[in-house]
Amino acid sequence: MMKLSFIIGYGASMLPLLSKVLKEESKEHGFDYLVINSDLSEEYAKEIMESDAIVLYAYELPESAENALKESKARVIAPISDYYLHLSRGSPMLLSSVEKYFKIGGERNFRNLIHLLLRELGLPVNVEPVEDVPWNGIYHPKLGTFGDLKSYLQAYKLRRPAVGILFYRTYWLYNNIQFVDDLINSMEEEGISVIPVFTYGSRDDAIGSPSKEDSIRAFFMKDGEPIIDVLVNTTTFFLLDHGEWEKRKYAEVGGVELLKKMNVPVINLVLSYYKSVDEWLADPQGIDYLSQVYSIAMPEVDGAVEPIFIGGARINDSGVKIYETYKPHAKYIAKRVKKWIELRQKPPKERKIAIVLINPPCKGLEANVAVGMGLDVPESITKLLHRLSELGYDVGDVSKLPKNGKELIRMIMERKAISEFRWTSVEDIVRCGGAAAFVDEETYLEWFNELPDDVKAKMVRDWGHPSDVLNGRVSKVFVGMVHNHKFVVPGIRFGNVFITPQPKFGCAGSACDGKVCRILHDPTIAPPHQWLAVYRWITRIFKADLIMHFGTHGYLEFRPGKGAGLSPSCWPEISVDDVPHLYVYIVSNPMEGVIAKRRSYAEIIDHMYPPMAMADVLEDLELLLNQYLKAKQSGDFTRAEITYKEILEKARKNNIPIRGDSPEKVAEEVHRYLDMVRGTQINMGLHIFGCSPADPSKLANYAVTVMAYDSHNFPSIIRTIAEYIGLNYDEMKANPSGVNELGLTNSETTEMIRKVAVKVVESLIKNPELKDNLLDVVNGELKLVFGGEVYAEV
Structure with a gap:
């Protein structure tokens, strides 16, 4: 009895459908078959050697499986991907047809692919032409699939704000799409319309597939103008066309003009292909290194930002990779998208900006306020304030703006709008007017209790319970910036612009004994309670539309949490809340800039290094x-x-x-x-x-x-x-x-x-x-x- 074998990798999403079709066809035409995940190919080496026709879709095989392919009696070996072309057997026309049936996919094409192989092996069966299955289109869980934007808009009644969601065609074609459904639901719960678009990965003229760029033009643009306010990308590798796979480079390409025309944020979601959600949660490093390359580094080249983990993969009993959603992040992503949209929709006069000054260790005392590597931060912020005024932002009484950086520093130091230092007590700060706000116990506990249980427990172990801190029941060394049972938020306001020093991380202020500051860069110690109080005040009370860390580099990106692919228990994510984050960073320090970009969801605004x-x-x-x-x-x-x-x-x-x-x-x-x-x-x-x-x-x-x-x-x-x-x-x-x-x-x-x-x-x-x-x-x-x-x- 003749035997057909299918060795399927890349998550094997099509394996259930292919198994179903093979089972039905084998009953009708009397042949044996093997259909397996490529990860199991070593166990089936003997069956592979005995196969008459083999279809291979994988990028990596065990050596024993590759040897079995070489030694097999198969008359046809059809590698679908480029990795094993050297093993091909069969005429070029046959192999090209096999590739088309397989890549276009779907039940009828799989059925005719099997017929094609059977006919090649001498069985008289009918082979129908390749059935067209959309390479791209719009999918909505309640409305179905649409081949063009016009028909979708007739059914959906799109209202702005709107978000475009880009995901792989394979997920749609083989119904592995739960994370997309969850994203859609979360967006719509926030009042955001959606255009969820499935797409093939890259343009392939041999099979007629469009690229991601083609899909963006077809479904997110109308009459040459964007109809979305944010693009959420869940695909891997480059977003834009970088040429044929083997020639692709990390370089700027023509599609950048398309993104400029779109003029919307591209939020980059991370789907781990090698870890389940539970495995990701348990791993202190976060996502695996391959996912960091494919899902973070490569999309970054084309301008994607905020690499937020959306889901992981688990292998079911059939060897199929099933994608599962991390639902807390589906909701978190929707809130961040909404904040980006609100930032854009608000007129400049209503936008609120929180500028966080980099605040180095206290050994430099007050002299270190507002520093940045190679950057004149006070002068830069002064110029920014005046420029914001010209652009229509509310910066208060323009006549009271500092005229230069020295005047800004003088204003900060006269009011002592800084964190508590060795010779600057919190009482001095309050007396001189440097306290912009206070956070009482009830308000803080509400924010504190939102945190995951593991985070709360760690803060209490490291710094004591917040009620004890606010009521003087812990050592002064572990308090800092508490006045009259309230946390102090230092800073100065110019209208809708709030300037604050970054909260000290572990500084005991005027009670310093020279030891506590050693924990400043300890990646295992939670930030103290005043850290959370300041950042939450910025996002919840001041209601900043934008957080801007000004200068290289602060502590935020080095706070405890995963290396990449953060969770709600990671302090950079906790700190920025759901507010868009810009980070002014020196261009000559890309390695730490990448850390800030990935761990604090920052849009890096590069600046030149000093005149040299x-x-x-x-x-x-x-x-x-x-x-x-x-x-x-x-x-x-x-x-x-x-x-x-x-x-x-x-x-x-x-x-x-x-x-x-x-x-x-x-x-x-x-x-x-x-x-x-x-x-x-x-x-x-x-x-x-x-x-x-x-x-x-x-x-x-x-x-x-x-x-x-x-x-x-x-x-x-x-x-x-x-x-x-x-x-x-x-x-x-x-x-x-x-x-x-x-x-x-x-x-x-x-x-x-x-x-x-x-x-x-x-x-x-x-x-x-x-x-x-x-x-x-x-x-x-x-x-x-x-x-x-x-x-x-x-």
Whole structure:
């Protein structure tokens, strides 16, 4: 009896339907069959070897199963995915047909796929053409399936606000869709209309499948305009078209213009393919690493944000991966989506913004308020306040806004609108007007009791019961920011903008004994009660439409919880509540920025690092080295010996390590040390958010510093000028102490070229209309000429 085998991976969603069809067809046509999840293929190696036709849909097989395929007697082996094409058997036309029947799927196509294989094996059966099954469409659990937007809108009566939900066609086709139903129900309970769209993963011209981009255009746009307010993406890999799978890159692609046209947030939901909900809940790391790559990192490339866990997978008795919803997050996601929509719909005058200042450990005392890596936070916030006023936001009396960063800090410090420190008690804060609000016991307990039981228990173990904290029944070391039995919320308000220091994490304030602050970055200790009081006051009482953490980096993203794919017991999720979160972060710290993005559901607003310049140091020593090398080259050995002694003396004074045992080796050592030091970038002040340096000289230095080294795509500006005037840049880099045809050492020439490069850029900044330029070497001098005028001469 002939035997057909189907080895199905990728969750095996189609396995129940395929099993049903195979069972019916085997009774009618008298053949044997095997249909298994690819994870079990090792156990069935013998049956695989005895098969006459094999359809394989998997990306990974045990070695024994792969060997069984190679050694099988099968006349047809049809790999549907690309991973095992080398095992193919059968004519190209047959294999192409098998792929179409399988990928388009559905009961009739599976039935005809079986007929096709039987006919190939010599059984006279009828094979019908491939039946069209929609590659994409709209699905609603109460209304059914729609092939176009128009017919759905006639049945659904869409009202704004509306959310688009994007999910895989496979879930719809094989009825593995509970998590989508739960999302739809949660959205509609919040008063949000839905357009739930199933789609194939990528465009495949061979089978006629559209891409996700095609589905977005077809169902979320009408007359060229978006009809949704938020896009919720549950698919994996890239959202946009990055080309054929094997050629895909982490790069910006044309579909970015589509997202710009949509102009809506893309919320990225995480469906774990390798863990059940219970396994995810129990795992302190959260989702598995593969899901982090496919469900978080790759969608991030195309602008998806807020990677919130929506469900996990469990394997049923048939070996099929069933997706189950984490229902608390289905409701949480709907609330966050609603807040995004409200933020957009509110006129600027009504929007409320909470700005959280980064508040480093108390060893820096009050001097550390409002700092950020490389950023002038006070000046940046001042400019932001004035810009918000121009845009129609309510910032209070404009005449009372700080005029600059110093004035903002003065206002904060005069009112002591800061957290309690070693020499600033909570009584001082309240007396000076730095308390923006208070949270009483009843209100706090209401928020506290919302928390999961495990979180509440941990807070009590770490900090005591909130009633004891507020009523002075615990050590002062564990209290902080409590006044008259209420938690203090420090800060200042400018109309609808509230500025507050981030709550201290474990600081005992004026009761500090120098020990408690050691827990600041302990990932196992819960934040103290005042932390929760401040963040909940922001979201529930102040009713912020937006939380903005201003500067790199605070504590929020490092608070206890899962590494990725957070739960309601994770403190970053608890802290931001359901409010949209922006984080102003330096662009040169992507690793920690990614942590903030993923663990605090932050939309990262990058800022440039500070203006930089190359360090001009030890120039007297550099001059001595050049004199020594020229003396050696010209044969003036007496002068070389005297200069060498001066080099040794200068090097020792500057604590430069000398290991060489000859003048030549010492000179080379010192040269390389100077090269390394000169290659160090130094700050020229702090960056002001949204502002480039106004001084042309500073900006030119900054630009040349950025362009000082070769990159993957572009040569350095130093190389460009060196090669323009006929010098071998690679030789200059390899041998800095060598003397070139200009009669200068290579390091001396490199520094000269850098200074000329700064002049070039500065001249272009001051005179952008100048285009023609000439660099020339005349009698050993490098001249920079614009339109006949000499701008630099060395």
